[in-house]
Amino acid sequence: MRLLSRRQFLLAPAVAAVACGPRRSSGYDGYAFVANHDGQAIAVVDLATFTLARHVPVEGNPTAVAAPGGAPAVYALTAADGHLHEITTENLSVKRRVAVARNCVSMLVSPDGKALWLLCRQPRLLVRVPLQSFRPERPIALPLDPVDFDLSSDGGRAVVCFSESDRFGLVDTGNRSCQLFGGGRNLSLARFRSDDHQILLAAADEPLLTVADARSGHVVVQLPLAVRAEHLCFKSDGGQLFITGEGMDAVVVVYPFTTEVAETALAGRAPGVMTECATDDTDFLFVANPFSGEVTILDIDTRKVIAGVAVGRKPSSIIVTPDARYVLVLNEDSGDMAVIRTAAIAAKRDRSAPLFTMVPLGSRPVAGAVRHA
Numbered sequence: 015m016r017l018l019s020r021r022q023f024l025l026a027p028a029v030a031a032v033a034c035g036p037r038r039s040s041g042y043d044g045y046a047f048v049a050n051h052d053g054q055a056i057a058v059v060d061l062a063t064f065t066l067a068r069h070v071p072v073e074g075n076p077t078a079v080a081a082p083g084g085a086p087a088v089y090a091l092t093a094a095d096g097h098l099h100e101i102t103t104e105n106l107s108v109k110r111r112v113a114v115a116r117n118c119v120s121m122l123v124s125p126d127g128k129a130l131w132l133l134c135r136q137p138r139l140l141v142r143v144p145l146q147s148f149r150p151e152r153p154i155a156l157p158l159d160p161v162d163f164d165l166s167s168d169g170g171r172a173v174v175c176f177s178e179s180d181r182f183g184l185v186d187t188g189n190r191s192c193q194l195f196g197g198g199r200n201l202s203l204a205r206f207r208s209d210d211h212q213i214l215l216a217a218a219d220e221p222l223l224t225v226a227d228a229r230s231g232h233v234v235v236q237l238p239l240a241v242r243a244e245h246l247c248f249k250s251d252g253g254q255l256f257i258t259g260e261g262m263d264a265v266v267v268v269y270p271f272t273t274e275v276a277e278t279a280l281a282g283r284a285p286g287v288m289t290e291c292a293t294d295d296t297d298f299l300f301v302a303n304p305f306s307g308e309v310t311i312l313d314i315d316t317r318k319v320i321a322g323v324a325v326g327r328k329p330s331s332i333i334v335t336p337d338a339r340y341v342l343v344l345n346e347d348s349g350d351m352a353v354i355r356t357a358a359i360a361a362k363r364d365r366s367a368p369l370f371t372m373v374p375l376g377s378r379p380v381a382g383a384v385r386h387a
Contacts, residue, residue, distance in 0.1 A: 040355075042335045044386040046342055047088045047101070048351065049076035050376035056090055057375045058106060061335065061384070064353055064371050070106050072099050078120065081383035082127040085145050088383060089130060093118040096134060098143060103385065110148045114141050119160055125169045133163045133174070140172060140185060140192075154190040156183065162203050166210045171228070173213050175201040182215055184231055195231030198224045203243060207270045208252025214270060216243030221261055225273050239266050240278045247288035247299070249314065256299060258285040265301060267317065279317040282310035289332040290314070291341055293356050300341055300354075302329040309343055309352075311359055311367065321359055321367035325352035333382050340370070344379040351375050 041062040048057040055069040056076060074092030076099075081088045087109065090099040096115035099108050115134035122131045129144045138160060139153040158176035165172050165187075172185040174192070180199050183192040202218035206228065215224040221239040226232060243266075244259035257266040258281070265281040265288070268274070282303040291298045297314040303322075309329060311321045326345030329352070333342040343352040355370040 040339075042337060042340055042384075044335070044384055045103075046333065046351070046382050046384050047079050047081065047090075048344060048375055048379045048382035049079050049090060050349075051075045051077060051378040051380045053377035055376060056088070056101060057379065059351065059373055059375070061340070062387070064373055066373055066375065068106055069376060070101055070108065072101075072108060073097065073111070076381075078381045079383045080121060080123050080130060081385045082123050082130075082145060084127050087145075088385065089121075089145075091118060091121045091132070093120070096136070098130065098132065098148075100145075100148060112143065112148055112150065114143065114150050115139060120162065122163070122165055125165060125167055131163075131165060131172070133160050135159055140174065140187075142187070152190065154185055154187070154192060156192055157194060158183075161201075164205050164213075166206050166228070167208070168210070171206075171210070173204045173206060173228075175204045175215065182213070182226070182231075184213075184228070193231065195226065197226055197231075197233060198222060198236065203246055205246055205248070205255075208248065212270070212273075214246075214255065214268075216246065216257070218242070221259075223257070223268060225270075235273050237268065237273065237275055239275065240264060241266055245285075245287050247290060249290055249297075250292060254314070256288050258288060258301065260284075265299070265312065277317055279312060279319075281312060281319065282306065282308055282322060285310065287330060287332060289334055289341070291334045291338050291356060293338050296320075296359075298356065298359065300332050300334075300343075302332055302343065304328045304330055304346075307345075309341075309354070323352070323354055323367045323369055325354075325369065326350055326372070331379070331381050333384055335384055336386065342382065342384075344375070344382060346378050346380060349375055349377055349379060351379065 046059040076090040077093040078091040100110040102109040117136040119133040138156040141153045162175045174183040203216035223237040241259040241261035247256045255268040267276040283306045286302040299312040301310045327347035331344040341354040351373040353370040
């Protein structure tokens with residue numbers, strides 16, 4: 015089934031003049047779906063023409079968007095009221111809506127792409143929602159207020175961090191049980207290593223990364239960092255972990271398999287969220303600098319800054335198109351999306367990179383996902 019097979023439905027009548035114009039041959043044949051938090055809508059951007067196609071209203075303030083590969087739909091979470099919204103890609107409207115909890119924290123797509131997992135705070139639950147039935151399964155009860163979670167590569171286990179606690183939970187998703195372990199003070203972020211053998215845990219109030227065994231829960235080592243880990247980003251092969259946070263204008267590079275800090279590389283002012291983009295020529299790390307309104311681009315192999323791009327006010331989310339030709343930067347305060355063409359970066363390498371275009375989105379875009387047409 016072709017995504018949005020009737021493109022004219024998207025673009026008429028508000029942007030009919032744009033729709034009738036020529037398509038940019040250099041664009042991506044797909045769409046970006048962006049959560050406009052304060053606008054209570056999902057903005058749909060045609061990436062072939064880099065134009066705003068439509069706003070899809072949702073009840074509540076969307077905080078996350080997921081686009082599982084096999085489903086003819088995208089899914090939006092309104093965390094404050096604990097609802098999940100299914101938006102069909104045929105006619106861009108909310109088809110189904112389900113209440114999962116009174117309040118949710120975050121959402122992940124299951125490894126098999128057939129369900130969504132939601133971390134809930136009120137009540138304290140971990141809930142699986144199959145996409146076919148769109149009905150929450152019997153939830154997994156959690157003992158403390160959760161703040162973050164991750165799934166193993168087979169979906170059989172989850173790791174959960176708890177608010178203002180020195181403990182984390184290992185969840186068996188099959189028997190719906192949660193076992194607590196000590197891992198350090200005020201844990202705030204948790205990730206499985208790519209082989210699922212270890213768990214990496216970050217603390218909210220100290221520059222420390224804790225590595226624990228994923229089976230026994232025992233702490234293996236604690237690595238001192240130059241920053242307090244607020245944002246984590248794995249290299250696609252799992253061999254490097256990039257960390258940013260308060261303490262230094264830099265990205266900390268960790269080797270998860272040897273449990274050592276490799277390097278601390280400067281990366282603009284107060285670096286925030288990060289995204290890897292691997293092209294045919296270079297493996298880039300795009301780093302948002304929210305306070306300066308820029309994105310810093312690092313060459314992952316050399317760990318040197320290649321370029322900086324002024325993108326807008328408070329960049330806070332970065333998305334890469336599946337063909338790695340475009341990087342989409344969502345700017346919370348300016349309400350728009352900056353588009354960076356990766357080929358221009360590789361060609362220049364002179365500490366600056368041109369902005370390809372800007373697309374207005376709406377009020378406070380905070381998250382997004384891309385689907386091929």
